[in-house]
Amino acid sequence: MPPDAAVTTTTPDGPLLRLESVAVAFGGLRALDGVDLVVTTGERVAVLGPNGAGKTTLFNAITGDHAPTEGRVIIDGVDCTHLPSRLRPQLGVARTYQKTRLFGGLTVEDNLYLAQTGYAGRHFSLRRSATDRRLREAAGELAGTVWLGDQLATLVADLSHGQQRQLEIGIALANHPRLMMLDEPASGLSRGERERLVDLLEELPPTTTVLLIEHDMDVALRVAGRVVVMDKGTTVATGTPDEIRANPLVHAVYLGQS
Numbered sequence: 001m002p003p004d005a006a007v008t009t010t011t012p013d014g015p016l017l018r019l020e021s022v023a024v025a026f027g028g029l030r031a032l033d034g035v036d037l038v039v040t041t042g043e044r045v046a047v048l049g050p051n052g053a054g055k056t057t058l059f060n061a062i063t064g065d066h067a068p069t070e071g072r073v074i075i076d077g078v079d080c081t082h083l084p085s086r087l088r089p090q091l092g093v094a095r096t097y098q099k100t101r102l103f104g105g106l107t108v109e110d111n112l113y114l115a116q117t118g119y120a121g122r123h124f125s126l127r128r129s130a131t132d133r134r135l136r137e138a139a140g141e142l143a144g145t146v147w148l149g150d151q152l153a154t155l156v157a158d159l160s161h162g163q164q165r166q167l168e169i170g171i172a173l174a175n176h177p178r179l180m181m182l183d184e185p186a187s188g189l190s191r192g193e194r195e196r197l198v199d200l201l202e203e204l205p206p207t208t209t210v211l212l213i214e215h216d217m218d219v220a221l222r223v224a225g226r227v228v229v230m231d232k233g234t235t236v237a238t239g240t241p242d243e244i245r246a247n248p249l250v251h252a253v254y255l256g257q258s
């Protein structure tokens with residue numbers, strides 16, 4: 001498929017996400033080096049690994065933020081290896097970023113409103129017209145979903161760090177994604193905020209597939225049904241949370257460093 005072709009999603013029997021030998025090179029550095037991964041609909045997969053393991057690069061390869069140098073990324077049967085990231089929402093893919101990308105000077109409601117209109121630039125408008133009412137209502141519902149229903153008029157800059165993370169998840173949910181990709185949503189959160197985040201992730205619809213990068217083992221192992229451990233651009237272990245807890249290699253690669 002040419003990069004700019006319209007994407008028609010189908011419902012094939014195959015997995016929601018399939019990576020085949022995906023590699024990303026930055027000059028001489030192979031940040032990803034032949035990663036294979038299959039994720040089925042509704043799975044909750046945590047990606048663990050030390051700093052620089054290639055976790056965010058893996059996300060970027062899936063979302064098109066940084067296309068793979070080699071290999072293939074197939075989402076819902078569509079080869080989107082070189083499809084621009086702006087077309088991912090049509091495939092049901094949403095993500096959050098390691099560093100917050102919220103509009104700090106706008107309210108919670110406005111951030112959620114813009115998320116629904118595709119704030120990547122196409123319909124940037126804060127006009128309060130009758131036609132906006134439905135989106136405003138939906139913004140209110142989304143806020144409730146991420147437990148910010150009483151914060152609609154609060155400026156993002158005045159939210160706690162944990163509330164900002166909740167809002168990011170609300171924004172990612174705005175287009176009813178089938179694949180939610182969360183890059184370290186618990187980073188910088190207090191213990192209480194982490195508990196809230198885990199509860200929030202557990203409340204996502206069971207059909208929502210989740211890929212979660214997480215340094216906090218507690219969060220990762222509680223949310224995920226399967227864990228993939230990365231090191232130096234490759235996947236070095238995969239298994240259930242119990243298998244990963246008991247894997248000596250994982251302890252050497254990851255737990256020993258945390």
Ligand SMILES: Nc1ncnc2c1ncn2[C@@H]1O[C@H](COP(=O)(O)OP(=O)(O)OP(=O)(O)O)[C@@H](O)[C@H]1O
Pocket residue numbers: 026029031049050051052053054055056057058098
């Ligand atoms: N745009 C880039 N240009 C050059 N090198 C990069 C770029 N992005 C990432 N890298 C390098 O690729 C490797 C993997 O980085 P990546 O951000 O994917 O790691 P990570 O597992 O997400 O780490 P962290 O836990 O610190 O977020 C690192 O060595 C990093 O320095």
Ligand SMILES: [Mg+2]
Pocket residue numbers: 055056057098
């Ligand atoms: Mg990262």
